[in-house]
Amino acid sequence: MTKSLVGYGPIRQTRVGVSSSRGFDSESLGYHVGQTLGYGGERVYGRLDVDYDNKGGKFDSKGNRISPDVNQTDQQDTESLSVNGSLGVELTDSQRLDLAVTYYKDEQNTDYGPDYGDGLAVLFGAKPSLKAIDGANVENEPYTEKSSVNLSYSDDDFVGSGSSLNLTGYYRDEKGRFYPSGKTAGTQASEVWQANGLTDTATLKKLASAATFVTQSEADIEVMGLRAAMQTETEVAGKKTLLSYGADFERENSEQTYYGQDLNTFLASNGLTAQTNGLTYNGGPDTTIDKWGAFVNADMDITDKWHTSAGVRYQKLKSETDTFTPIYEQLLEEYFNSPAISGISAAYGIDYQAGDVEKGSTDHDKTLFNLGTSYQITPNDQVFANFSQGFTTADIQRALRDVRAGFVVNSDNVQPITTNNYEFGWQGKHGDTAARLSGFYNESDKVVRFTDDYTVEVVDTDERIYGVEGSLSHDISDKWQVGGSVAYTRGQYDKDGDWLELDAVRLTPLKGTAFAQYQFDEGSNIRLQALAIGGDDKAFKDQQKDPDASALPVTGYMTLDVLGQVKMPVGRVDYGVYNLLNKDYLTVYHQTTYGDLNRLPASGTTYGLSYTVDY
Known part of the structure; x- marks a missing residue:
């Protein structure tokens, strides 16, 4: 809710909608209802x-x-509730208090599970059918829950000085439970067997296949923060200048836990039934990250055509992690001490005891700079250039999840990522045509990546990402508008002196969009839009030089959607036909992440219809 709604009067809106697959299968039907007051x-x-x-x-x-997405969980067969509230008070002519509160909850309730094959064969290398199998019975269904509170105070004439003050406090909490999935510690188990003298390949393979576990992940992230900012108009070298300065603080607490599922039940049902077995595993350490910052920025009009800005920010990052047992340490201890394996373990003198990673802390700080300028070369054309620096940490909890026992958490071993970002371009509007063309170049001193077994690591090596983006729109008439965009991005990381291509997990392949829209006299409209993704195998070929890489080739695709709005005597009808041509394709995510069980096709043609009325 914004100040612009002062004096607006009553606001009422009712929304209803339905959606369906191409075949109008009853299991695909969805509906939506909403109300605004x-x-x-x-x-x-x-x-x-x-x-x-x-x-x-x-x-x-x-x-x-x-089939369900067992790696990241999807939205099939979910119920969700979303509540957004806001309240504002004009305390005086210059002072305002605003409160915003949000709540969102969804929960899955599905009868379908993935096809793991007989005896969970997919977990041991068999090709999955990717069929959705009826009969799933998950004891604890996946869910997402988010809540937030934001309270801000502003004064456009702070203590009568003409300066403006803004104070903001915020809190948000995000919880989620993922789909149960099979996990194998076979590679790590083989390393232990070999270290203790077992070299027979067939025996190793058989024993490694027994190192199978089923877990269900739950995560909770809590963030709270404060921001204070002032803006003051002044003069520098005779030029009017807007000074902005302030400070901010943010604290993030995160924790993740894996809940063990009964393996015999999971096996007997070929992965359709998941029941907890009372065991829990650390999904990385409980982590607290504090971010402190202070900044000052100046915006100045050097001439009536030339604008520039410059600023400096001091950023401090501190983290604390609790003692934890890495998940593979826990799984290996359970494996080597299991009744089926313990006798063989004893024969080879293996008495595996899971080790810990002791609690630790990190403390980093850096002074960051930004500089930007724009120039109005004609009344309709503007060129711009910007430079900024970033300073952050990777997801510490996620990155530490896969370390081994004995890892030391300190400022030397867990380092932040520093980036330099450059942007330049042109934008203009000539008659009925508007366009923008920009280029960018970003460089950093670390690489965050998935390895070939999908653990996450932060590699201390240089990375560069660069590309070009362009957009164009044209009003053919007062009824017809067409336009589109294109984005091309490339990037490399340094591997022993060679620059190897970054893959599609990090970078979107060549992407293009196009649209044509027609506006009817009575306010209705119809829009045809296209999305095209280019195929790319550069990273896949290049990363053959890196044994830890996980790059996969990308097959390009194009989809078409039709969207529209029909103005009714009361209210309006919105409609959409998505994947109009019923294209058979896989999204970039499903082509490049995780394993074969994640090669899920995209939705075919889908229909959506809604009715909205304001009163």
């Missing part, structure tokens, strides 16, 4: 939005139900 008074204004969604299953272009 608000009021904009002379001094007080507020708004409440409540939306409920019930999503059905997804079906591919052949009409087959798509």
Whole structure:
């Protein structure tokens, strides 16, 4: 809710909608209902939005139900509730207090699971069918829950000085439970067997296959922070200058836990039934990250055409991690001490005891600079250039999840990532045509990547990312508008002196969009839009030189959507036909991440229809 709604009066809106797959299969049907109530008074204004969604299953272009995404969980068969509220008060003519509160909760309730094959064969290298199998029974279904509170105070004439003050405090909490999935410690188990004298390949393979576990992950991230900023108009070298300065603090607490599932039950059902077995595993250490910052920035009009800005920021990052047992240490201890393996372990003198990573802390700081300028070369054309620096840490908890016992958490071993970002370009509008063309170049001193077994590591080596983006729109008439965009990005990282290509997990391949829209006299419209992704195998070929790399080739694809709005005597109808041509394809994510069980097809043609009325 913004100050612009002061005096607006009553606000009421009702929304209903339905969605379906191409074949109108009953399992694909979803629906949505929503209601908005608000009021904009002379001094007080507020708004409440409540939306409920019930999503059905997804079906591919052949009409087959798509298997659940067991790696990151999907939105099939979920119910969700979203609540957004805001309240504002004009305390005086210059002072304002605003409160915003949000809540979101979704939970999956599905009868379908993935096809692991007989005896969970997919976990041991068999090719998955990718079929969705009826009969799933998951004791604790996946869910997502998010809540946030934001309270801000602003004064446009702080103590009568003409300066403006803004104070903001915020809090948010995000929780989530993922789909149960099989996990194998076979590689790590083989290393231990070999270290203790077992070299027979067939025996190693058989014993490694027994190192199978089923877990379900839950995560909780809590963030709270404060920001204070002032803006003051002054003069520097005779030029009007807007000075902005302030400080901020943010604390993030995160924890992740894996809950063990009964393996015999999972095996007997070929992965369809998941029941907890009472065991828990660390998903990395409980972590607290504090971020302190202070900044000052100046914006100046050097001439009526030339604008420039410059600033400096001091950033401090501190983290504390609790003692934890790495997950593979826990799994290996359970494996070597299991009844089926313990006798063989004893014969080879293996008495595996899981080790810990002791609690630790890091402390880093850096002074960062930014500089930007723009020049109005004609009344319709502007060129710009910007430089900025970034300073952050990788997801510490996620990165530490895969370390081995004895790892020492300190400022030397867990280092931040520093980036330099450069941008330059042109934008303009000539008659009925608007366009923008920009280029960028970013460099950093670390690489965050998935390895070939999908653990995460932060590699201390240089990285560079660069590219070009362009957009164009043109009003053919007062009814027709066309346009599009293109983005091309490349990047490399330094591997022993060679620059190797970054893969599509990090960078989006060549991407293009296009649209044509027609506006009817009575306010209705229809829009045809296209999305094209280019194929790319550069990183896959290049990273053959890196044995720890996990790059995969990308196959390009193009999809078409039709969207529109019909103005009714009361309210409006919105409609959409997505993947209009029923294209059979895999998104970049499903082509390049995790293993074969993640090569899931995208949805075929999907329909959406909604009705909205304001009153």
